[in-house]
Amino acid sequence: MQHQSPKKMVEFPLPWSGAENDQTDGIAISSRIRLARNFASTHFPARSDAETLQEVWDKVARGLQSCSLYSSAAWYKMATLDYLDRQVLRERQLISAEMSEKTDRGTGVVVAGEDNVSLMINEEDHLRLQILGHGLQLQNIWPCLIKTERFLNRIFDFAHTEKLGYLSACPTNVGTGLRASVMLHVPGLWLTGKLKKVYNAAEALGLSVRGAAGEESEALGGICQVSNRFTLGESEEDILKRIETTVRRIIWYERNAQRRLLRKQQTEIYDKIGRAYGQLKYGYTVPEDEAVKLLSLVRWGAICGLFSGLNRVNVDDVMRRQQKGHLQILESASHIGREELPSVRGTFLRRSLRNQVQ
Amino acid sequence: MQCQACGTSPAEVQIREIRGEEVNTLYLCNACAENYDLGTSSCPSLDEPEVTIRLSAASQQSESPSAQTMPPDDLIDDLQQTEDSEDARIEMYECPNCGWTEQTLSEKKRLGCPECYNTFWELLAPIIHDWHNEVAHKGELPKEQEGERKPAPPPGSGHLERELDVAIACEDYERAAELRDQLCEQENTYKCTDQRT
Ligand SMILES: [Zn+2]
Ligand SMILES: [Zn+2]
Numbered sequence: 001m002q003h004q005s006p007k008k009m010v011e012f013p014l015p016w017s018g019a020e021n022d023q024t025d026g027i028a029i030s031s032r033i034r035l036a037r038n039f040a041s042t043h044f045p046a047r048s049d050a051e052t053l054q055e056v057w058d059k060v061a062r063g064l065q066s067c068s069l070y071s072s073a074a075w076y077k078m079a080t081l082d083y084l085d086r087q088v089l090r091e092r093q094l095i096s097a098e099m100s101e102k103t104d105r106g107t108g109v110v111v112a113g114e115d116n117v118s119l120m121i122n123e124e125d126h127l128r129l130q131i132l133g134h135g136l137q138l139q140n141i142w143p144c145l146i147k148t149e150r151f152l153n154r155i156f157d158f159a160h161t162e163k164l165g166y167l168s169a170c171p172t173n174v175g176t177g178l179r180a181s182v183m184l185h186v187p188g189l190w191l192t193g194k195l196k197k198v199y200n201a202a203e204a205l206g207l208s209v210r211g212a213a214g215e216e217s218e219a220l221g222g223i224c225q226v227s228n229r230f231t232l233g234e235s236e237e238d239i240l241k242r243i244e245t246t247v248r249r250i251i252w253y254e255r256n257a258q259r260r261l262l263r264k265q266q267t268e269i270y271d272k273i274g275r276a277y278g279q280l281k282y283g284y285t286v287p288e289d290e291a292v293k294l295l296s297l298v299r300w301g302a303i304c305g306l307f308s309g310l311n312r313v314n315v316d317d318v319m320r321r322q323q324k325g326h327l328q329i330l331e332s333a334s335h336i337g338r339e340e341l342p343s344v345r346g347t348f349l350r351r352s353l354r355n356q357v358q
Numbered sequence: 359m360q361c362q363a364c365g366t367s368p369a370e371v372q373i374r375e376i377r378g379e380e381v382n383t384l385y386l387c388n389a390c391a392e393n394y395d396l397g398t399s400s401c402p403s404l405d406e407p408e409v410t411i412r413l414s415a416a417s418q419q420s421e422s423p424s425a426q427t428m429p430p431d432d433l434i435d436d437l438q439q440t441e442d443s444e445d446a447r448i449e450m451y452e453c454p455n456c457g458w459t460e461q462t463l464s465e466k467k468r469l470g471c472p473e474c475y476n477t478f479w480e481l482l483a484p485i486i487h488d489w490h491n492e493v494a495h496k497g498e499l500p501k502e503q504e505g506e507r508k509p510a511p512p513p514g515s516g517h518l519e520r521e522l523d524v525a526i527a528c529e530d531y532e533r534a535a536e537l538r539d540q541l542c543e544q545e546n547t548y549k550c551t552d553q554r555t
Binding site for chain 1: 362363364382386458472485497499501520
């Protein structure tokens with residue numbers, strides 16, 4: 001899909017929002033893998049002037065010309081994007097927070113595939129190749145990513161050494177340059193206060209767990225992502241396997257927590273979910289973090305079949321549309337102030353829950 | 359050494375998880391060790407690891423006081439501290455390729471170029487070792503043996519047109535104008551040569 005502007009993307013469901021082949025009862029939301037690569041004979045972006053950044057961009061533009069995956073890609077330069085364009089790319093996980101702040105020449109992103117493949121140019125590293133998929137499928141999306149990397153590797157000379165693997169601008173990414181993460185929805189562990197325990201245990205296994213919004217964020221409504229910390233000393237496949245094993249175990253814990261809650265405190269849980277639903281359906285001003293917490297409960301309710309006419313995919317879609325960038329575009333409210341957002345969101349939520357449930 | 363789970367209390371317990379070939383060693387404080395149960399009794403027996411727990415591992419590990427759980431930024435802060443405390447004998451390195459110094463390194467928290475890995479290796483090695491626990495790469499590398507590397511499309515032969523397409527596609531009109539000028543120039547040069555022949 002080639003959108004003229006990122007703003008045009010907001011109408012489309014997230015390419016990883018499907019429910020096909022989901023064997024995790026909706027607990028695993030999405031999977032993401034990225035690879036960092038740098039050109040051998042060029043300074044890293046932080047040390048490059050505008051001209052060099054532009055040269056890198058041009059080099060990539062030429063190189064991708066013959067790559068089938070990118071033949072109908074959309075190219076976006078950060079300097080030409082306004083706040084809402086950036087916000088939408090960020091909310092759809094196509095660029096990082098760091099990238100969304102950049103305005104340098106030659107800095108931008110190429111979006112390909114079903115808007116699930118992206119290539120950031122001149123972020124922290126020259127290239128950040130990324131692929132997204134729904135549910136838990138690190139192993140399934142990896143071949144496509146590495147195929148693209150190998151294509152680029154044949155035409156470009158990437159900085160590497162035998163011992164350290166691929167060289168990155170930050171030593172924490174050196175080696176494989178691979179960071180993989182799985183986004184999880186674990187309301188059971190959240191409500192039983194076990195999240196911290198999972199955090200610690202996963203961290204002790206060399207993985208990090210953080211909120212959906214990245215780095216320092218908390219796991220709002222039990223939505224968190226698990227990713228690898230180390231990129232060196234382990235092969236790509238082993239890193240992916242290790243994350244997947246731990247994620248499967250967390251899913252197993254979550255299923256147990258859910259079962260236990262529904263066995264012992266079903267009324268209290270259904271009451272919580274029902275009230276969350278009521279707040280969303282009848283509230284007038286809803287800040288984003290509150291919306292996420294409430295929608296998280298409603299999502300669980302939908303998975304349990306509590307609402308006729310409202311399934312998990314519907315809730316995920318509401319979750320996507322209520323994010324501030326998407327919301328402002330969809331509600332034709334691009335020029336409103338930050339303080340008006342909660343009421344715009346309230347209106348949107350009332351309407352969308354009314355439409356979806358009889 | 360700090361606890362690998364909370365990062366605040368000193369580590370007092372060593373836990374080794376052994377799954378076949380794979381060994382994970384953790385250093386935890388008492389509180390975190392009590393909470394540690396991922397992979398133990400309540401787990402599916404299939405991948406249940408063999409777990410050994412040893413108390414007071416901290417003292418045995420005291421030689422590496424640094425950063426197994428530090429976030430990336432702290433790594434290079436750590437580097438700066440080392441430098442500060444030993445500045446009497448360390449002279450300022452500068453990367454011959456990009457001119458990055460230890461100071462820029464600690465300010466920007468990033469390396470300047472691939473060559474920086476050589477220049478600052480003595481400083482980076484312990485950091486890389488602590489962060490990744492390993493200093494040997496075990497993954498993909500460029501496949502040199504698979505015959506000759508396909509050369510990147512050379513600047514020349516139509517590359518300006520391609521870059522112009524991309525510039526227009528992403529509405530970078532400033533760049534598009536530049537490229538159009540270059541294309542015109544190129545065409546004029548051809549015309550000149552044509553006339554001469
Ligand atoms: Zn601790
Ligand atoms: Zn350098």
